[in-house]
Amino acid sequence: MDSLEAQSAGLAAAEVSSVELVDAALARIEAADATLNAVVGVRGDAARAEAAAADARRSAGDRRSPLDGVPLLLKDNMVQQGEPTTCSSRILEGFVSPYDSTVVTRLREAGAIVLGRSNMDEFAMGSSTEHSVHGPAHNPWDTGRSCGGSSGGSAAAVSSGMLPFALGSDTGGSIRQPASFCGVTGLKPTYGRVSRFGLVAFASSLDQIGPIARTARECAWILDAIAGHDAKDSTSIPEPAPRVSDALDGDVSGLTIGMPREYFEEDGADPEVVSCVRAAISELERGGAKLIEVDLPHTPFVVSTYYLVATAEASSNLARYDGARYGRRAEGVSDVDEMYRRSRSEGFGDEVKRRILLGTYVLSAGYFDAYYRKAQQVRTLVRADFERAFAQCDVIAGPTYPEVAFELGSKQDDPINMYLSDVYTVSANLAGLPAISIPCGLVRDLPVGLQLQGRAMDEATLLRVADGFQGRTDHHDQRPPGHLGQAAR
Amino acid sequence: MSVDPMERYEAVIGLEVHTHLKTRSKLFSPAPVRYGDEPNHNVHPIDLGMPGVLPVLNEKVVGLAIRLGLATHSRVNQRSVFSRKNYFYPDLPKGYQISQYDEPIVSKGWIEIEVPTDSGQPAAGEKKRGETPKERRRIGITRAHLEEDAGKSIHDAAVAGADDTHIDLNRAGVPLLEIVSEPEMRSPEEASAYLRALRSILRYIDVSDADMEKGQFRCDANISLRRRGESRLGTRTEIKNLNSFASVEGAIKAEIVRQAEILDDGGEILQATMAYDPQRGRTRILRLKENADDYRYFDDPDLIPLIIQDEEIEAVRADMPELPDEKRVRFQDEYGLSAYDVGVLISSRPLAEFFEQTATACGSAKSAVNWITRDLMKELNERGVDVGELAITPEMLGALIRLVDEGRLTARSARDLFPELAEQGGDPEAIMRVRGLEAVSDPGVIDGSVEEVVGANAKAVESVRAGDDKALNFLMGQVMKATQGKADPTDVRRRLVERIRG
């Protein structure tokens, strides 16, 4: 009983209590996390008390949502009042949030129980969950490999059955890529669909919160709980989010699936991964969908564009970590400038420093037009690519990542190569589109992700296709081998 | 060098004014705007730059900025953009200030100032104060943009100790308009006149209280000198944080002297940020702008560009209060007042409104202006308060004036009564009755007193007959004393003269 669907049904039928689910989750974390390092903090007593309250409420007939009474993990970059948030950074050592993020408020309204916080790359910068003050997280399918990132802890926790679902954040693929590596389903909603209030910003125009669970249907339930306009976020879509879970009818017939030429000609991609994804898309065709080729001609430029935009915004977003009002201040500083320099140099890790420097540089006098403004202009071209493609098709399909989970440490010395692998995921962030990664098979015993990208605001069609695929296949039911998978059963 | 540097050089002065907008909550956070509280009592996580917070624009500021735009004959831009100005300072919680950069909300306007004719030119001989001929001049407004204020750093060793700085973020996020002038002022006096005119407009249109003591109206001045006849601009310096009219004038004067001395010695002006020390009356270099500030402005991704529809501008226009210049013209035309009187009356909107309401209440603009420019202004100046802070209302003053104009109260009694009325308010007629101040107008009573005084002062009467007006004044004083000052002095004088000189 490790899936959200199973736990939700069990609670509805009173076969299990929320307190039991919380205790079971704590036990599984205890058993598996010494190996995986996916969880960086649990709130056992508070969660148990909330679970008991949820049990009492539901037995009185007040069931708020399919998530009511179900425990989850938050990525450690979403704040909860009275709880620490570290963003896996030394600079936020000791920080306890004085306020709730909007997603925490909405989850509470839905009755879900925040059990703890998941490991991540520092300030969500990375694709491996190796850049963490808490140490690297491991992939349940092969603990010598990365669980992806930056929402790696969330994906590994769901994959190993610690918790039925978790929230992640996705700035350039940080939900989808770890979902792909860990064999679970991860959804990045349309930009503005889920409030960013209380999400520690990496790159504000790209960041979006989304769910990681086993299935698209579960992701739809979670999205229904957390989506919708929030007056505290000026970039929130100012209309009620439609209930996407109502759109899932298992039927993909009549839909047109676009396959971008550029995604299947990528030189650096693992051929086995590409053929695994092709096979998955054929399954959609067997389900009645129509496949066509589409063009996304600016694909070769998206990674550069993304890194210029994201790091520029990040350099500004991370200026507030200065040791003055919260977080870690370097010891023995005698003037304020020294406080800034030493607190920041000691508090940020290498990858964060690299990105702050790049972002500062591209915004600085003399380089702004050549790099930052240029990237914003190319961003316009990337958006236009998708508009043209979506005039021909309903959903765009391709690989989530060019390879399966890589070995821990294997990319540490080659950041640029690591960036280039984000080629399939960053476009959805640049264009603000919804995108999902769903398990579509194994290559060399490791999960492969099929990525579907949809029209802005149209999570419904995206999830309908993903759900249709999962109705015809059982890749999402596969579990990691050995005790990590066993523990999950 | 003792000779006035303004004889050799022309000063080119531009001002940047930061004025707090009159809102109840902050620009991007719902925390209250309050002054004088203990540190960090009016903050929201947004003002602390907490991780994860996001800004949401206060709608009130948009209307206020449009007002300022209309009042300064400026263009209100249909699209304006919030940008981040990135720099580190401990009272800047996010490490950037949300401001407007290349697309401000207001641009290209002007205001009028009143300056002595030929101001900015070398003085041609001494002129007596008060006789300087004045002219009205336009000063261009380059732009006005919205931005958030920073908090306060308290460096004072008495508070923070020698090794520390205290940070108070109550002010962080308070909405500001930065109003940038064209470099069109030529003297410290013009700069001061511009600031006064601008502050008056801001108060008239209720955009800002612009209280300098509360830091609601602050000014940076840009100054360069060039030899007279030269058209090329010199290198300019910027004096920061001038918080009173006196310091603006003093700082500009001091900076002109400093720059002139350097130029006289064949030196070069360095582009620098200056501070003004009012005690010593000198400016000093705070830092050089050699390595130009690199603020890395870019559009704030957390805020959508501000789009203002024409209807919104028209709605604000329809709701605009009358501006000082419009009032000036109307007061002269409608009430036939002198330029001096109008100048006093329109110096603040509450005072101008007080005047108009008083004139209506008493039916005489002439009487109202006399009482206001003389007695009311005296009270305001002595107490150092604004008209709204006194208990007296236009209705009360109007009633008082009517009593005098109807001859029921002597001007003298009215004037004696005025301070009390100003402070405590009340019905002038009732007070007059309670105090028994009602003017004595019964001829029998006055003539009786006249008879008495004439009978008791034979010598003085003699002198009056001989044409001695001093003696007449003495007798008048006796009659006024006998009637407890409640008789009309003109009437008393007439009756005395009739009685003595027949």
Added chain:
Amino acid sequence: MQRITRQDVERTADLARLSLTEAEIVALTRDLDRILEHADQLKDLDTESTVPTAHAIVLPTPQRADEPVPGMDVESALANAPLREGSAFVVPKVIEGEES
């Protein structure tokens, strides 16, 4: 051609208030140069008449009513302060000339 020099890295680190070790400067100069070399491919694209995208969505400007809510509880506001005195945050002294 080297796109970024060690001086550029040092100047940029100064703007970002980061102190770098010698090894970091060398490594970052190399990394940033490679990243910018790759980014130079964008110069091949004609964007002469392309409007930049700063936001992923187009919306009317969100605004909130001018309704104040009481400030945070002061203890909560200062709970994370590395150093405080009374209700003020305390930082080491500001050396003159840094003021902006």
